[in-house]
Amino acid sequence: MVKKDILKIPNLISLSRILGSVLILIFTFVNINKWIVGIVYVYSVISDKLDGTLARLLKQKTELGKRLEPIADVSLVYSIFTYLTFRLDFPQILYKIALIILIIGFMLNLILNLMKGKWFVPSFNVSKVMIFIVHLCCLVIFLQTAYHLEILWLTIIFGIFTFLYYLYNLFSFTFKK
Numbered sequence: 001m002v003k004k005d006i007l008k009i010p011n012l013i014s015l016s017r018i019l020g021s022v023l024i025l026i027f028t029f030v031n032i033n034k035w036i037v038g039i040v041y042v043y044s045v046i047s048d049k050l051d052g053t054l055a056r057l058l059k060q061k062t063e064l065g066k067r068l069e070p071i072a073d074v075s076l077v078y079s080i081f082t083y084l085t086f087r088l089d090f091p092q093i094l095y096k097i098a099l100i101i102l103i104i105g106f107m108l109n110l111i112l113n114l115m116k117g118k119w120f121v122p123s124f125n126v127s128k129v130m131i132f133i134v135h136l137c138c139l140v141i142f143l144q145t146a147y148h149l150e151i152l153w154l155t156i157i158f159g160i161f162t163f164l165y166y167l168y169n170l171f172s173f174t175f176k177k
Contacts, residue, residue, distance in 0.1 A: 006064065008055075008058075009060065010051040010052070010054045010062075010065055011068060013051040014065060014068040014072045015072075016043075016044075016047060017072040017076055018068070018072050018076075021044065021072070021075035021079040024040055024041060027040070028082050028083045028086050037083060037087075038142060041142070045076075045135045048072070048073065048131070051069070052065075052069070077131070078099065081095055084138060084141050088141060089144070091152075094156060098156060101162075108163075130158060133158055134155055134159070136155075137151050137152055137154075
């Protein structure tokens, strides 16, 4: 990995998403206007799409970018779940369930890829869909729209299916050998 890769625009955007995640965590425990958190979160969600798109357009795909992407995704989801739980009406039990699914799913994906000889976690299409659904759910909860808890439950159910998908991939890869 070359040090100059850090200065490539897509990687700087991914790093800014990680910084946004850290800010959201800090804002969870500091009394700050919720709309500032919302702006940081929306920027971070947009940057999730922007970094990969720019990497392809600018032909700046790097190993660092492949490694930053899943870290940035997981840290953003974790930070917004934490904010929603401690500042809004996100139920603590669902926070714990979502956190367990998030961590175990990430770890299963990492183990699967380590077995394939990779030490980073590439995005599967199902994980991209899951991240989109989670962000949509978080925005609905953040805005406290009608039926936001029902949408949360649907997200948790889809998260369980995503988790099972990772588990299936892990076992199917393990038993193919």
